[in-house]
Amino acid sequence: MDTSLLLTVLIDGVVLGLVYALIGLGLSLVWSLMGILNFAHVNFLLIAVYLGIMVFSFVSNPIIAVVGSLVLLAVITLVVYRTLITPVFKFGLDAAMMNTFALSYFLVITVLILAGPYYRSGVTLFPTDLQLHLPLDVTYSAYRVFAAAMAFLIVLGTMLLIRKTMFGLALKAAMQDTMASVLMGIKLKRVTQWGFLLAILLAGIAGLIIAPMYTVYPGMADKFGPISFAVAVVGGLGNIEGVIPAGIIIGLTETLGGTYISSAYKDAFTYILLIAILLIRPRGLLGRK
Amino acid sequence: MAEKYLNDHGGVLGRPVKVVIEDDQSKLEVATQAAEKMVTQDKAVALAGFYKSFITKGVFESVSKKYNIVTFTAGWLDDLTANHDKLMFRAGPFIGAQTDQWVAFLEYVAQKTGHNKLAAYSENTDYGTSFQDQIVAALKAHGKVQVVADLHHDYQATDFTTDLTKIKQTGANLFWSATVSSNVMTMIKQAYDVGLSHQAIMTTVADGFYYTDEYAKTVGNKGDNVIITSFHKPGIQYTNFTSTMDQLYKEMGYGTNVDYYITIQEFQDVLLIAQAIKTAGSTDTNAMVQALESMTFNGPWGVIKFSMEATGPYYHQWTPPMLFEQYQNLNLKVVYPESVAEAPMILPSG
Numbered sequence: 313m314d315t316s317l318l319l320t321v322l323i324d325g326v327v328l329g330l331v332y333a334l335i336g337l338g339l340s341l342v343w344s345l346m347g348i349l350n351f352a353h354v355n356f357l358l359i360a361v362y363l364g365i366m367v368f369s370f371v372s373n374p375i376i377a378v379v380g381s382l383v384l385l386a387v388i389t390l391v392v393y394r395t396l397i398t399p400v401f402k403f404g405l406d407a408a409m410m411n412t413f414a415l416s417y418f419l420v421i422t423v424l425i426l427a428g429p430y431y432r433s434g435v436t437l438f439p440t441d442l443q444l445h446l447p448l449d450v451t452y453s454a455y456r457v458f459a460a461a462m463a464f465l466i467v468l469g470t471m472l473l474i475r476k477t478m479f480g481l482a483l484k485a486a487m488q489d490t491m492a493s494v495l496m497g498i499k500l501k502r503v504t505q506w507g508f509l510l511a512i513l514l515a516g517i518a519g520l521i522i523a524p525m526y527t528v529y530p531g532m533a534d535k536f537g538p539i540s541f542a543v544a545v546v547g548g549l550g551n552i553e554g555v556i557p558a559g560i561i562i563g564l565t566e567t568l569g570g571t572y573i574s575s576a577y578k579d580a581f582t583y584i585l586l587i588a589i590l591l592i593r594p595r596g597l598l599g600r601k
Numbered sequence: 602m603a604e605k606y607l608n609d610h611g612g613v614l615g616r617p618v619k620v621v622i623e624d625d626q627s628k629l630e631v632a633t634q635a636a637e638k639m640v641t642q643d644k645a646v647a648l649a650g651f652y653k654s655f656i657t658k659g660v661f662e663s664v665s666k667k668y669n670i671v672t673f674t675a676g677w678l679d680d681l682t683a684n685h686d687k688l689m690f691r692a693g694p695f696i697g698a699q700t701d702q703w704v705a706f707l708e709y710v711a712q713k714t715g716h717n718k719l720a721a722y723s724e725n726t727d728y729g730t731s732f733q734d735q736i737v738a739a740l741k742a743h744g745k746v747q748v749v750a751d752l753h754h755d756y757q758a759t760d761f762t763t764d765l766t767k768i769k770q771t772g773a774n775l776f777w778s779a780t781v782s783s784n785v786m787t788m789i790k791q792a793y794d795v796g797l798s799h800q801a802i803m804t805t806v807a808d809g810f811y812y813t814d815e816y817a818k819t820v821g822n823k824g825d826n827v828i829i830t831s832f833h834k835p836g837i838q839y840t841n842f843t844s845t846m847d848q849l850y851k852e853m854g855y856g857t858n859v860d861y862y863i864t865i866q867e868f869q870d871v872l873l874i875a876q877a878i879k880t881a882g883s884t885d886t887n888a889m890v891q892a893l894e895s896m897t898f899n900g901p902w903g904v905i906k907f908s909m910e911a912t913g914p915y916y917h918q919w920t921p922p923m924l925f926e927q928y929q930n931l932n933l934k935v936v937y938p939e940s941v942a943e944a945p946m947i948l949p950s951g
Binding site for chain 2: 314316317320321324325328430431432433440441443451452453455456525526527528532534535567570571575576577578579
């Protein structure tokens with residue numbers, strides 16, 4: 313076996329896995345908080361990427377573009393949450409979930425209309441043309457390592473936020489037991505709203521991180537929708553601690569399967585894994601009973 | 602353009618030429634009705650156009666054969682000429698010719714630069730798979746280029762890093778891809794990231810971003826030195842007649858230079874039909890077919906002589922040169938064929 317190739321495949325699997333973990337984290341958060349799968353989750357990722365490009369075109373400063381993008385995303389999210397998400401909730405969880413499905417198309421079409429179908433390059437805070445020369449003659453993109461490190465730190469930071477802050481504890485309580493948290497005086501509506509916003513901002517950050525690795529166009533988020541579901545399910549829906557191992561397992565499954573079994577069908581390995589997990593351990597790797 | 606050119610030069614057999622134009626709307630029923638009307642009411646002596654192969658097939662079966670009319674197609678399907686119908690001609694690109702020209706180019710690169718270890722990596726669609734199979738089979742049969750990797754990716758793939766690394770590890774110094782899906786630019790970026798484009802000459806059939814700044818904006822300098830193909834680049838002078846055509850194009854207010862290959866093909870088809878009538882001395886179909894089979898025509902794309910190969914798609918076929926263009930400082934430069942090359946090919950730095 314070519315050890316150089318194996319090392320690259322392992323690094324890439326972990327890198328992709330950490331990025332997938334960040335994308336899946338917000339989805340898992342919304343599931344445990346609101347009881348729905350947010351089908352529009354990765355489309356907010358897309359919105360953040362395009363907002364970043366838009367702000368950058370005005371200010372030519374990547375830091376301001378990234379911050380501006382997240383501020384604008386927060387405003388859009390709150391507007392969407394209050395006008396499109398919460399009004400449908402009173403009709404039940406199924407209606408709310410289908411609403412996010414419709415919303416996902418609405419967001420993509422909005423991008424298509426406003427920005428056109430053209431390809432673009434995402435805003436970046438780190439040079440994208442640096443290469444790391446690693447042992448065993450491995451050359452690897454420094455940006456991808458940066459992206460993975462950022463993803464890891466943000467997932468970790470989010471976990472700390474939830475464990476160590478009052479807001480986080482309220483969020484955790486609401487995620488674990490809605491009724492009990494209300495009885496304990498937690499303002500559920502407010503906590504849910506800020507929790508939803510946090511989840512979308514995580515998706516937005518993920519989008520801004522991954523955009524320079526890929527090509528930006530209105531369909532760029534399509535692949536990440538199913539991946540984020542897979543991460544959330546494999547990690548255990550609602551269990552945010554599970555997203556990192558789940559992401560890495562999925563990333564490694566994709567890269568190892570694609571390299572050593574079939575490059576043409578590497579995405580299939582992720583879904584074979586997903587089916588296997590659902591059959592053997594339906595609550596996911598770290599999911600609660 | 603063709604009508605003006607012919608009439609400015611005295612018409613055909615002393616009579617003015619009228620080119621009747623209809624829009625087939627890419628719909629077979631519209632095309633068939635229009636062709637029927639052109640032949641029966643407008644008294645057309647030949648038909649030309651039909652960019653969609655299925656439309657050529659339909660019109661040919663229901664109109665051309667019925668009225669015994671010479672037909673020039675702009676469709677790309679091999680079958681259109683491979684069926685060896687005496688009324689069907691094509692003076693333009695087709696799928697099989699693309700394969701032949703790619704193979705010729707890759708063998709030229711191998712011989713000229715020593716980059717002879719090829720990795721083929723395409724989308725797993727019918728297009729990408731069959732195209733790659735043909736290229737790989739031909740290269741293996743000729744033995745001038747060694748195929749060191751023959752891989753496919755999912756047509757919706759967004760990440761190619763591990764595949765490209767695997768390809769790099771094979772020692773490939775020549776890369777070919779029939780990926781035309783949306784993420785070809787991501788592939789090019791990631792080929793740079795894993796260091797593949799530092800060791801291999803990168804070539805791709807992908808189009809859609811010729812002569813636009815979209816490629817430069819999206820891929821940046823990671824996309825430099827990548828070679829793509831086209832059947833025309835504005836301003837390229839294939840023959841002395843190219844400048845005459847460009848001049849006419851400008852005079853008629855369409856732009857500075859003919860910008861798309863189909864314009865050349867349709868202009869040329871009408872001129873070929875006119876030349877056939879002149880050579881035949883009449884609009885008799887059989888005489889026109891004989892004239893087309895025997896004559897040589899100096900057109901804007903080259904010297905046309907229809908092939909009469911007994912088998913395969915080259916019967917009644919003339920194929921224009923495919924241009925191989927390389928991004929050099931993110932400007933496209935023709936590097937092959939040598940007869941119209943604008944710059945020498947830049948080799949990878951590694």
